[in-house]
Amino acid sequence: MNQTRNFLLFALLAVAYLLFMAWEKDYMTPPAPVASSAANAASAPGVPNAQPGSSASGTPAISSAAAANAPSPLVTVTTDVLRLTIDTRGGSLVQSQLLDYPVAPRTHKDPDPAPVTLFDNTDTHYFVAQNGLVSSSDPAAADQPNHLAVFQAAQTAYTLAPGQNELDVPLTWQDAKGLKVTKTYRFTRGSYVIALDQKIDNGSSVAWQGNAYTQLLSTEPPHTGNWLQNLSNPEIRSFHGAAWYTGEKFEKLAPKDFKEPKDALNADFKGGWAAWLRLYFFAAWIPPAGETAHYATDTVNPDSAHPRYLIRAVGPTLSVAPGQSVDAMARLYVGPNRQGHLDAVAPGLDLTIDYGMFKAIAVPMHGLLSFFEAIVKNWGLAIILLVLLIKGATWKLTAMQYRSSARMRKLMPRVQALKERYGDDKAKLQQAQMELYKKEKVNPMAGCFPVLITLPVFYGLFYVLEYSLELRHAAFLWIPDLSAPDPYYILPVIYAAVMLGTQWLNPAAAGMDPAQAKMMKVMPLLFTVMFAFFPAGLCLYYAVNGLVGLGQQWWITHHMDREDAAAKVA
Numbered sequence: 001m002n003q004t005r006n007f008l009l010f011a012l013l014a015v016a017y018l019l020f021m022a023w024e025k026d027y028m029t030p031p032a033p034v035a036s037s038a039a040n041a042a043s044a045p046g047v048p049n050a051q052p053g054s055s056a057s058g059t060p061a062i063s064s065a066a067a068a069n070a071p072s073p074l075v076t077v078t079t080d081v082l083r084l085t086i087d088t089r090g091g092s093l094v095q096s097q098l099l100d101y102p103v104a105p106r107t108h109k110d111p112d113p114a115p116v117t118l119f120d121n122t123d124t125h126y127f128v129a130q131n132g133l134v135s136s137s138d139p140a141a142a143d144q145p146n147h148l149a150v151f152q153a154a155q156t157a158y159t160l161a162p163g164q165n166e167l168d169v170p171l172t173w174q175d176a177k178g179l180k181v182t183k184t185y186r187f188t189r190g191s192y193v194i195a196l197d198q199k200i201d202n203g204s205s206v207a208w209q210g211n212a213y214t215q216l217l218s219t220e221p222p223h224t225g226n227w228l229q230n231l232s233n234p235e236i237r238s239f240h241g242a243a244w245y246t247g248e249k250f251e252k253l254a255p256k257d258f259k260e261p262k263d264a265l266n267a268d269f270k271g272g273w274a275a276w277l278r279l280y281f282f283a284a285w286i287p288p289a290g291e292t293a294h295y296a297t298d299t300v301n302p303d304s305a306h307p308r309y310l311i312r313a314v315g316p317t318l319s320v321a322p323g324q325s326v327d328a329m330a331r332l333y334v335g336p337n338r339q340g341h342l343d344a345v346a347p348g349l350d351l352t353i354d355y356g357m358f359k360a361i362a363v364p365m366h367g368l369l370s371f372f373e374a375i376v377k378n379w380g381l382a383i384i385l386l387v388l389l390i391k392g393a394t395w396k397l398t399a400m401q402y403r404s405s406a407r408m409r410k411l412m413p414r415v416q417a418l419k420e421r422y423g424d425d426k427a428k429l430q431q432a433q434m435e436l437y438k439k440e441k442v443n444p445m446a447g448c449f450p451v452l453i454t455l456p457v458f459y460g461l462f463y464v465l466e467y468s469l470e471l472r473h474a475a476f477l478w479i480p481d482l483s484a485p486d487p488y489y490i491l492p493v494i495y496a497a498v499m500l501g502t503q504w505l506n507p508a509a510a511g512m513d514p515a516q517a518k519m520m521k522v523m524p525l526l527f528t529v530m531f532a533f534f535p536a537g538l539c540l541y542y543a544v545n546g547l548v549g550l551g552q553q554w555w556i557t558h559h560m561d562r563e564d565a566a567a568k569v570a
Helices: 003-027 227-231 356-376 379-393 395-422 426-439 446-467 490-505 514-531 536-569
Strands: 074-078 082-087 092-102 115-117 127-135 157-159 166-174 179-188 193-202 208-218 241-245 250-253 266-270 273-277 281-286 292-300 308-320 325-336
Touching: 074 166, 082 325, 092 325, 127 193, 127 281, 127 325, 157 166, 193 208, 193 308, 208 273, 208 281, 208 325, 241 308, 273 308, 308 325, 356 379, 356 446, 379 395, 379 536, 395 426, 395 536, 446 536, 490 514, 490 536, 514 536
Parallel strands: 074 157
Antiparallel strands: 074 082, 082 092, 092 115, 092 127, 127 208, 166 179, 179 193, 193 325, 208 308, 241 250, 241 273, 266 292, 273 281, 281 325, 292 308
């Protein structure tokens, strides 16, 4: 049983899976939205109406208030790695650009492409970070320092100057009774972590009680293009939705599952965080490590053309006596999903790169690739070195497969004679075949063993190349981006040629029924089509792996033929 035949089932399953995902995106009728009275009561887009903590933690409801339609002033902040826009209504972060990460690879024609935009307050790409305070001592008050209140800013633009390590952006709000809130964002050079301090100064004559909250609000990504275009679009294939960490467990929730009560988040935990993930980049609100917060998810305006999905963390109750002040702290990460760097920001944050069931393979594979890249300074060469390492580690195993395949090929005329002798008596035919294999010391299952390694490696590497930020826009020879399909389809064609060479070394006609033989002949075309939609890095891995395997198989087959010829002469 040769490697190509064993791989056929996997190929069919992989193609069927990708086609189904693309078809479902285009033609699957979305479920009717479930209207909640709270969400329908929203009088302005982006105003949450869930009541997290009303039963579990005892915190007050964060309900909507009539939002003014008049635009509020915007504040722009520029650091060495971020460019952000803060809306003075609520101090919400409504635009963010990651200056070190361009949307497209840099080329001679476009040496300075636009940076990636993460936060965006347009209707179709809506994604913002909000925060505020809600009162429990006076919940009916119309004027509260929540994410709808208009704050005052001393400047309309802030820039981290050369040589400056930190930049503070303060926003202030005050009511008629003397309660003052100063919301300060602190930016640090080279960092994607933004510190938030909501300082409450109680200048009134009565105590203030309430809770600080942080939340992320997003729409689903817009779906453009047909199913064939989306098949090669990793943005469509990747997870886009809410995620959280309980201090022990990492969980995710896709927008389509927000309406399911059993899937919704509504819990208290310490040492966690709440995030919204997309391919390569994400944002996460991180409360203080020792603080127990109440986390919840909800859908805002579910009946609208662009419903918004919310994940929120509500902090513990704050009490501020007259003449006293209290600070509510949190951190916001808004940036790249860099494996091996995020746990330093917050425990469990590395889990946002979710390899699923292949994590045990993908994580060390990513580590090996990073190690090789640090040596050769090119991700394409690192993939080739990974191929050589794995082929070296499995050399004896694959040699056993190729020897078994060569022996099976030599036995095919005798197997065919047994079939003619026993006809339809399958029991006797099987017994005679097993006796023949035992006599000739051939294990027909030997060729199956390498597949047990090949398939997990394939899937593990697929996820590494699909989700690893480092391979995004990594160039190799004619390929501008190893995480995207080969633009010229050269690697899929090379792999098809390798398969043809493998079939030449393993004539499929002997011992195969006609239907199986025809299937083997179309396999090179099948793999060419399949790999045309896969990341070029994955195609590079399998093209090089196939070339090395073909060389190994040719050498073993040639060596065995020489041994047989020498034995006949003797």
